Amino acid sequence: MSDERMIDTPQKTIGVLTSGGDAPGMNAAIRAVVRSGIAHGMKVMGVRRGYEGLLNGDLFEMSLRSVSDILQRGGTVLQTARSKEFCTEAGVQKAISIAKVFELDGLVVIGGDGSFRGARDLSTHGLPTVGIPGTIDNDIGCSEYTIGYDTCMNTVLNAIDRIRDTATSHERCSVVEVMGRNAGHIALNVGIATGAEVIVIPELPYDFDRDVLKPIFEGKSRGKKHNMVIVAEGVGGGVEMANRIEEMTGIETRATVLGYIQRGGSPTVRDRVMASQMGGKAVELLANGVGNRVIAYVNNQIKDFDILEGLSMKKSIDMEQYELFKILSL
Ligand code: F6P
Numbered sequence: 368m369s370d371e372r373m374i375d376t377p378q379k380t381i382g383v384l385t386s387g388g389d390a391p392g393m394n395a396a397i398r399a400v401v402r403s404g405i406a407h408g409m410k411v412m413g414v415r416r417g418y419e420g421l422l423n424g425d426l427f428e429m430s431l432r433s434v435s436d437i438l439q440r441g442g443t444v445l446q447t448a449r450s451k452e453f454c455t456e457a458g459v460q461k462a463i464s465i466a467k468v469f470e471l472d473g474l475v476v477i478g479g480d481g482s483f484r485g486a487r488d489l490s491t492h493g494l495p496t497v498g499i500p501g502t503i504d505n506d507i508g509c510s511e512y513t514i515g516y517d518t519c520m521n522t523v524l525n526a527i528d529r530i531r532d533t534a535t536s537h538e539r540c541s542v543v544e545v546m547g548r549n550a551g552h553i554a555l556n557v558g559i560a561t562g563a564e565v566i567v568i569p570e571l572p573y574d575f576d577r578d579v580l581k582p583i584f585e586g587k588s589r590g591k592k593h594n595m596v597i598v599a600e601g602v603g604g605g606v607e608m609a610n611r612i613e614e615m616t617g618i619e620t621r622a623t624v625l626g627y628i629q630r631g632g633s634p635t636v637r638d639r640v641m642a643s644q645m646g647g648k649a650v651e652l653l654a655n656g657v658g659n660r661v662i663a664y665v666n667n668q669i670k671d672f673d674i675l676e677g678l679s680m681k682k683s684i685d686m687e688q689y690e691l692f693k694i695l696s697l
Contacts, residue, residue, distance in 0.1 A: 378408060378409055378410045379408075379409045379410070379472045379473070379653070379654070380409065380410040380411075380412060380469070380470050380471055380472055381400075381404055381409055381410075381411055381412070381471065381472060381473040381474065381475060381650070381653050382411075382412045382413075382414050382421070382426060382466070382469070382471045382473070382474045382475070383397055383400045383401065383404075383411060383412070383413055383414065383429075383445070383474070383475040383477070384413075384414035384415075384417050384418070384420065384421065384445060384474070384475075384476055384477070385397065385417060385443040385445045385446070385447045385477045385478060385501065386417035386418055386447055386448070386449075386450075386476060386477070386478035386481070386482035386485065387417070387447060387449060387478040387479045387481050387482045387502065388447070388478075388479065388502060388503070388630065389441075389442050389443045389447050389515075389630060390501045390502050390503045390513070390514055390515025390516075390518075390519070390630065391441040391442075391503075391514075391515045391518035391519070391630075391631070391632055391633065391634035391635075391638055392501065392514040392515050392518065392634040392638030392639060392641065392642040393442070393443040393445075393447075393477055393501050393514060393515070393642070394434075394437040394438060394440050394441075394442070394443060394444055394634075394642075395437075395438050395514075395634060395638065395639045395642035395643055395646070396477050396499055396501060396514060396642035396643070396645060396646040397413070397434060397437070397443065397444060397445060397477070397646070398434040398437055398438055398643070398646070399642060399643040399644075399645070399646025399647050399650075400475050400646040400649060400650055401413075401429045401430075401431070401433065401434045402431060402434065403646060403647045403650035403651070404650050404653075404654075405430075405431055407650060407651075407654040409650070409653075409654065410428060411428070411429045412426045412427065412428055412429065412469060412471065413426065413427055413428075413429045413433075413445050414426050414445065414474075415427070415445055415446050416445075416446045416447065416448040417445075417446075417447050417448045417449070417450060417478070417482070418448070418450040418453035418458075418462060418482075418485050419448040419449075419450040419452070419453070420445075420446075420448070421453075421462045421465055421466065422450065422452055422453060422458060422461055422462055422465065424465050424468065424469070426469050438639060439633050439634070439639075440633065441518070441630075441631045441632045441633055441634065442631065443477075447478070449481070450485075453485055454485075459485075459488045459489065459492055460492070462489060463489065463492045463493065463494055466489070466494050471494065472495070472653070473494070473495040473496065473497070473653040473658055474486070474489060474494055474495070474496045474497075475496070475497050475498075475499060475646070475649045475650070475653070476496055476497070476498045476499070477498075477499045477501040477514070478498070478499075478501050478502065479500070479501065479502035479504065479506070479507065479513070480502075480506065480507055480508075480678065482498065482501075483498045483500075483507070483661060483674065483677065483678055484678065486498045486661075486674060487659075487674045487675060487678060490658060490659040490674055494658075495653065495656075495657075495658020495659060496658055496659060496660075496674070497649040497652050497653055497657075497658060497659075497660050497661070497662065497671070498660070498661035498662065498674060498677070499514070499642075499645045499646065499649050499661075499662050500512070500513040500514060500645070500661070500662065500663065500664075501513060501514040501515060501642075502514075502515060502516075503515040503516055503518075503519035503546060503553070503629060503630055504516070504546065504547050504548060504549075504550045504552065504553065505550065505552040505553070506547070506548075506549060506550035506552065506682060507661075507663075507677075507682070508677070508678075508679075508680035508681045508682045509661060509663045509665075509672050509676070509677035509678075509680040510661075510662070510663035510664050510665065510677075511663075511664050511665055511666075512641060512664040514634075514638055514641055514642045514645065515630075515634070515638060516552070516553070516638075517634075517635045517637040517638050517641075518632055518633070518634045518635045518637075518638045519546070519553060519629050519630065520553055520556055520557055520560070521635055522628060522629055522631075522632055523545050523553060523557045523625060523629055524557055524560050524561060526543070526623075526625055526628065527543055527557060527561040527563070527595065527597070528561060530543060530595075530623055531561065531593070531595055534593045534594075534595065534621075535592060535593045537593075537619065538592045538593055538618075538619075539593060539618065539619045539620060539621055540583065540593065540594040540595075540596065540609070540612055540613070540616070540618045540619070540620040540621075541593070541594070541595050541596065541620070541621055541622075541623065542596045542598060542605045542606075542608050542609040542612065542620060542621070542622045542623070543595065543596070543597050543598070543605070543622075543623050543624075543625060544598045544599075544600060544603070544605030544606075544622070544623070544624040544625065545557065545597060545598070545599060545600065545625055545629065546599075546600050546625070546626075546629045546630070547568070547569070547599040547600050547601055548600060548601055549569055549601050550568075550569065550570070550599070550601065550682075551566070551568020551569055551570050551571070551599040551601065551684055552684070553599065553629075554566050554567070554568050554597045554598070554599040555568060555684060555685070555688060555689060555692065556688075557597065558597045558692055558696075559688065559691070559692050559695065561595060561597075562595070562695070562696070563595040563596065563597045563692075563696065564582055564583065564586055564591070564594045564595055564596060564696050565578065565579050565582050565583070565594070565595075565596040565597070565696070566596075566597045566598075566599075566692060567579065567596070567597070567598045567599065567602050567608075568599045568601070568602065568684060569599055569601030569602050570683060570684040571684065571689070573602070575608075575611065579596065579608065579612065580612070580615055580616065582594075582696065583596075583612065583616055583618070584616065586697075587616075587618075589697070594618070596608070596609075596612070605622045605623075605624055606622040606624070608622070609621060609622035610622075641664065644669050645662045645664075645669060648662050648669045648671065649662055652671060657671075659673065659674050660672065660673065660674060660677075661673075661674050661677035661678075663677065
């Protein structure tokens, strides 16, 4: 199928942008939106730098070939930003005017909950939008999965396996701080996958003596030679915690803050496929004249929710998983 053939057909125009923190797999989603859009006879405009680019009229037409060779790349070829101006009523009004200038009939927004709130505002001002959940944190209430989560967890897993090697050799305790602004999904799942001794996550209140020191002392009495403590960024203080553990236990303790290494890298199969399916679904909705939706992964299926309903849904930690973690860490 050539781009030229598509230009001859009556066209709807849709835009696509990435917003907020980037996540591996966003490029796969952009590619899916562009190719599915063109396959549906639409003109697809890429918006650079998220809502900031929309406000600046930084839009360009994307062709089939413009998304070649990006499927396997981390980051986002459209760049991303967090826009203060767009968070104001005047900013949203301006974005709507710019969307009219470019004759946008719809917009696909790939990002986290902050990006979805922006999509909601555009929707309520008359621009049909569809949100695609893209964030390594997996903290979107309506969706069991967000693009980038699997790649991030595998990156963290690899890092912690390596840290454990050296912690074992030196019989040290390691405190590793992982991402997750308000959510402990990365910490909990990687904690299970790496056999960590302790995890500290924002969803569960913790007591240092009971939840950190006690398992370390008890593990020592059962013959453990090293300890892995995973702290979610939302709780923070990994370095201070390491100092406190060393002070109280006498065990040499080192802290590692993994930082942005967790957000980069080539997406896993799961992220590429999920992003492709979500991108395809978003375009299908807009092609059928359906907007103001968010795409979600629920019960092994790609679904969609009303954007307000989706935003009102909350996700918590899986307590069964947490209890299992505690048993397995004995
Ligand atoms: O939302 C994803 C995330 O990676 C969080 O885990 C983290 O707190 C945040 O983004 C960091 O964002 P920034 O790029 O603004 O430092």
